[in-house]
Amino acid sequence: MATKKKISKVQILRIIIQILFFIILPGLYAASFAGIKTIYQGLMQGTFDFSQDFPSLIGALSIIPITLLLGRFFCGWMCAFGALGDWLHLLGSKVFRIKYNIKPEIDKYLKYIKFCVLILLVLFVWNFDWNLDIANPWNAFGVLSTVTKLPDVAYAMQYFAFGTILLLFIIIGSLFIERLFCRYLCPLGAVFALVSKLSIFKIKKPLDKCQSCRLCTKKCSMGIPLYNYDKVTSGECIQCFKCVSNCPKKNANITVLGNELNPAFAGALAITAMTGLYCAGNLMTDVVTASAGTGTYLTGSAISQTENGQYADGTYEGTGTGFRGATTKVSVTVENGYITNIEAISYGDDAPYFNRAFNSVTESIIDSQSTDVDAVSGATYSSNGIMDAVSDALQNTAVSVTSSAISSTTESTTTQAVDSINSNSSTSAYTDGTYTGTGTGFRRGTTTVSVTVSGGLITDIEVVSYQDDAPYFNRAYNTVISEIMETQSTNVDAVSGATFSSNGIMDAVADALN
Ligand code: SF4
Ligand code: SF4
Structure with missing residues (x-):
């Protein structure tokens, strides 16, 4: 009777980390991609200023340098969308017994689709600043990937109709093809496939010991034809270490500059480095914001x-x-x-x-x-x-x-945009006082603000609480509040990439003024 293979320690660690990041930072891939977009647009328009753009670059700056140095650990271990792909495939293969393999000769061409997606996004969407939020499956996933309440499909359909439909196709396809989105469609994966080529962590598997065994190829998350290689140099490798875990001859190993490394240690090192950079970046932003925002x-x-x-x-x-x-x-x-x-x-x-x-x-x-x-x-x-x-x-x-x-x-001493507004202005529209209001932000989270009206004008808006992800909320906060006070109206533009947080703030201010 065939014995069931035990799951390796490195795979247990990887699954735990995937679950943690799915819960804590499900939108990190979107934040990273938005950071790349900010750098590109800033450079193209000549407006890039590192210190000013820094808050929106934290995701990208935490992940890209580590991917460049160590490889695509983000994709294999941290990305919520990638984790979803893994879990769907597990469901398809173990529960529904679906087995479907794309032939390598077709697969090698399909992999170029994601580079085409990236090029089209850069050429048309980024250059012309088109808003394709409605067709973005990441946005739909962001709304639906909640662990605290049931996914609100109606809400996702209302705001991201095409994105939700696309997400549905990706989900169905992922039951059949492991990491369907990562292999063929992900524009961020295309960026990582390029930058990770230079990484110093490589999988080595001397072919002379493999003989006719092709188990690692069969198990590879990204469908890399490993039976062809002594060493994996492909940018498609996401450092999932399934090849290492499944090799019955212990022939596949992770190496750094030629020396073998424990795969669990390699994974922990890369994840700690990315998480550390991410936390440090947010801490720096908070310190700068706090010192500037409360100063007199x-x-x-x-x-x-x-x-x-x-x-x-x-x-x-x-x-x-x-x-x-x-x-x-x-x-x-x-x-x-x-x-x-x-x-x-x-x-x-x-x-x-x-x-x-x-x-x-x-x-x-x-x-x-x-x-x-x-x-x-x-x-x-x-x-x-x-x-x-x-x-x-x-x-x-x-x-x-x-x-x-x-x-x-x-x-x-005001912490917000208007330090002094002429109290005799003829545009006075509100009754003096301080009012509290609530609005609906990302994933229907509640945003509560306190609005001060003085001399008939909105002179200060402070956030009492919010439930959106901090990076998105912070991105929206300063701009939306400044514009509301500048125009003395809640009908202002949402911040691109933080639409829900922006709308939540506008709603809350409007509610307070009502
Ligand atoms: S390829 Fe894209 S979706 Fe897949 S794990 Fe990497 S960033 Fe996430
Ligand atoms: S080569 Fe190994 S580590 Fe890389 S994606 Fe395939 S199974 Fe994962």
Whole structure:
């Protein structure tokens, strides 16, 4: 009687890690791909600024360098979509007894489809910034892959109709073909297939010991014809180590620079490195956000008043262009011919970067009485937006908004976009007070905000709680809130790639104002 083969330790470890990442970070593949897109678009449009873009690059920066160095451990061990492929195939082969193999001569051509998908995405979707969310199976999977409640298919169909249908085909196909999506369709897998070619971890399996055995080929998750190779150099290898675990002769081994390595150790090392980078990146972002977001700054540094000032007295408003074309609006006060105060009315840049630039740039402008000052390193676009806006205000000296005196040292403590809004504005639309409202974010999670109205205008929005994934929520948060305050309306654009979080915030603010 044939004995049942025991599952190896490395495969048990891999399954545990897959389950953990499926629960904790199911959207990491989408975040990584979005990071690659941000880098590409930033470079193509000449707007790439590492420090400003950093929060949206964390996923990609944690995974790509490790993939380059060690191989596709992300695909084999961490990716939720890849794990789904593994589990569906297990279901198909063990429960439904489905056995289907694509012939190697066809398989080798089908593998190029994912490179075509990547090229089409880059050429048409990224270059023209088309929004194909509705057709994205990853988005549908993001909505449906919840472990805390039943998958909401109606919701996925409503927002990602084509993506959900595509996901259904992928699910059915994965019952028949192991890792169907990874092998033939995944654009991120195409990127990894290219970068992992240089990895120092390689599977070695001297052919002379294999003889007629083809077990590793039969077990390979990605259908690599291993019987042809002594050493696996294919970018298709996802470091699942099924070949190593199943070799009855212990002939297949993972090696680093020619030396054999324990596969469980290799997996643990790669996963720890990627997770460590991911946590460090998020921690850095949180620290920067917290220090900038809760800081106080002085506006309106007083200068000595002489008779030699060059500007007409008054308070003037001007606009400039900040990060990614966002509008920065400032109010500049001139007394005795000198710039004595600059206040931010609104901006569309990310708050941490804007706040970092604002103090330094406005102080320099007031000190030098010139808008030609140094940009703050790491916040260049925000700095330039502020300088532009002040220049614009000074050119608008004929359009005096108010000539009322201002205090020379106004302490601003708000954590959000508007530091001071003219309380006499005729656009006042709301009753003063602080209101709480809720909205529906990603996967129907609840977003709760507190909105402060002063002088009839929205002057501050603070998030009380949210249930969306932090990277997406944070991506949406600064931009949406800044725009709501700038336009004094909740009908603003959602942030691309964080649509649900954006909508949740808008809903919550609208609810508070109601
Ligand atoms: S190929 Fe794509 S879907 Fe498959 S594991 Fe890799 S990133 Fe995930
Ligand atoms: S070659 Fe081995 S480690 Fe690579 S995908 Fe195939 S079975 Fe997994």
